[in-house]
Amino acid sequence: MRLNYILSDLGIGLKRNLSMTIAVVVTIWVSLALFGSALLANSQVSLMKGNWYDKIQISVFLCTKDSGGRGCSGAEVTQEQKNRIQQVIQTNPDTAPDGVFSESKKEAFESFKKLYKDSPIVSTVTEDQMQESFRVKLKDPQRYQNLVSAVAGLPGVDTVQDLRQYLDPLFKALNGLQIGAIFAAGLLLAAALMQIFNTIRLAAYARRREIGIMRLVGASNFYIQLPFLLEAVLAALVGAVLACGTLWLGVYLIVMQRAQETFRVWQWVGATETFRAMLYMVLVGVILAVIPTFLTTRKYLKV
Amino acid sequence: MIRFENVSKTYEGQSRAALLNVNVDIEKGEFVFLVGTSGSGKSTFLRLVLREQRTSKGHIMVAGKDLNRLASWRIPQMRRQIGTVFQDFRLLPNKTVAENVAFALQVIGKPRSHIRKTVPEVLELVGLDGKEDRLPDELSGGEQQRVAIARAFVNRPMILIADEPTGNLDPGTSVGIMKLLDRINRTGTTVVMATHDVSIVDQMRKRVIELQNGHVVRDESRGVYGYQH
Numbered sequence: 001m002r003l004n005y006i007l008s009d010l011g012i013g014l015k016r017n018l019s020m021t022i023a024v025v026v027t028i029w030v031s032l033a034l035f036g037s038a039l040l041a042n043s044q045v046s047l048m049k050g051n052w053y054d055k056i057q058i059s060v061f062l063c064t065k066d067s068g069g070r071g072c073s074g075a076e077v078t079q080e081q082k083n084r085i086q087q088v089i090q091t092n093p094d095t096a097p098d099g100v101f102s103e104s105k106k107e108a109f110e111s112f113k114k115l116y117k118d119s120p121i122v123s124t125v126t127e128d129q130m131q132e133s134f135r136v137k138l139k140d141p142q143r144y145q146n147l148v149s150a151v152a153g154l155p156g157v158d159t160v161q162d163l164r165q166y167l168d169p170l171f172k173a174l175n176g177l178q179i180g181a182i183f184a185a186g187l188l189l190a191a192a193l194m195q196i197f198n199t200i201r202l203a204a205y206a207r208r209r210e211i212g213i214m215r216l217v218g219a220s221n222f223y224i225q226l227p228f229l230l231e232a233v234l235a236a237l238v239g240a241v242l243a244c245g246t247l248w249l250g251v252y253l254i255v256m257q258r259a260q261e262t263f264r265v266w267q268w269v270g271a272t273e274t275f276r277a278m279l280y281m282v283l284v285g286v287i288l289a290v291i292p293t294f295l296t297t298r299k300y301l302k303v
Numbered sequence: 304m305i306r307f308e309n310v311s312k313t314y315e316g317q318s319r320a321a322l323l324n325v326n327v328d329i330e331k332g333e334f335v336f337l338v339g340t341s342g343s344g345k346s347t348f349l350r351l352v353l354r355e356q357r358t359s360k361g362h363i364m365v366a367g368k369d370l371n372r373l374a375s376w377r378i379p380q381m382r383r384q385i386g387t388v389f390q391d392f393r394l395l396p397n398k399t400v401a402e403n404v405a406f407a408l409q410v411i412g413k414p415r416s417h418i419r420k421t422v423p424e425v426l427e428l429v430g431l432d433g434k435e436d437r438l439p440d441e442l443s444g445g446e447q448q449r450v451a452i453a454r455a456f457v458n459r460p461m462i463l464i465a466d467e468p469t470g471n472l473d474p475g476t477s478v479g480i481m482k483l484l485d486r487i488n489r490t491g492t493t494v495v496m497a498t499h500d501v502s503i504v505d506q507m508r509k510r511v512i513e514l515q516n517g518h519v520v521r522d523e524s525r526g527v528y529g530y531q532h
Binding site: 209212215218219220221 | 353375376379380381382384385387393395396406407410412454458
């Protein structure tokens, strides 16, 4: 392939259809940004759930020397107390069989470090400050009252938490946002597809003389399709880059500047998740631009 | 080189066949005139050779290959062996003479060095050296057709197909074009030319195939146009 000819053809083609190309780029930009936001919302939900959310319902946190709970007396929980607590939990009728897990300070610390890896908090917390815990899976997630009251007052128990209670409303909101974003992204992508279809149809018509002669003279189908494919890929890449920039800006302004400061309780999406979302965005953008281009040029450049 | 075996072609939605039971065998290096009124099937014949259409019945062999059996992706390759010249020249208006001829080589992936060498050669062959940088609308009809012929011939194809190449030209210019086609034929290129031009056919006394309503009604070597009976 002669690169020079192809590149100059590409330039001419893009200029000729400039307004349509810009329309395609903008549509891809917005739809990919929405898609990326949905991906990030997904990551955020996973982060908030952590290791335990999906597996268990009740968390029983045991005393350390700094704990202020009812069952704590300024000292670490003893092995006796732990045994007693475990027995109470295991014999409770609401507990699922094999549904009791324990987490040591070490394990808790590892989880903590992983979850908060991008945050400055990690350096200020030590393993010693972590709490041991029992994690309990219930037979019926709705019937937790019995177990909670049985365990709450026991010596050695700091707090009993039902994570779902305060995470569920948040997850519902995030899920709602996700669905909305995906729906909007889907609509916009459909619009982008139609725009691409239109752009190619017009470009093929405008270039019909050249294309006609190319076919007559024996240019391969791929050579004839190539300028269109390259234009589509270029438009998709530009749109994707703009979308990535927008996403990064959003994450920076909303999450890093605001939410992380205000809601330090859990981990927020950071650089890693954002870059991963960007990668998917670029891939999806390019694939979704190339496929309709390929199909449309095949249709209009029939041999 | 070109063989039609019992070829029939009916276009979709038409009741009358464009070609019916056509049997023609054209050898390498021949010069063949295809004559007949409008609608007799001349253009269909040529389109079938170029595989722009498929036959409804029968086989066409071009250079030993059955066109019906040819895979879609191999058709461009086959077309590189066939040069085409049309009544309306079909030049690219925004490209110069040299660029128009080079275009045919560029799109099939010939290297720049090859193009730089062969384009001037073929332009000299058709008598257009000195006019490389002219645009088509700066040329006369005859000159434009010479550019088209140069483009058709630059890749030294086995077959040259001409669909009424002198249709838009005056008699004097037409003679020049025919001389050029004859010269090309003498280099070994098989030439098949559809035409209405009585005097040219009568003058050159080449093989004449006459079509009428899709049938071959006459096939004589060293024939005349013979239509006015």
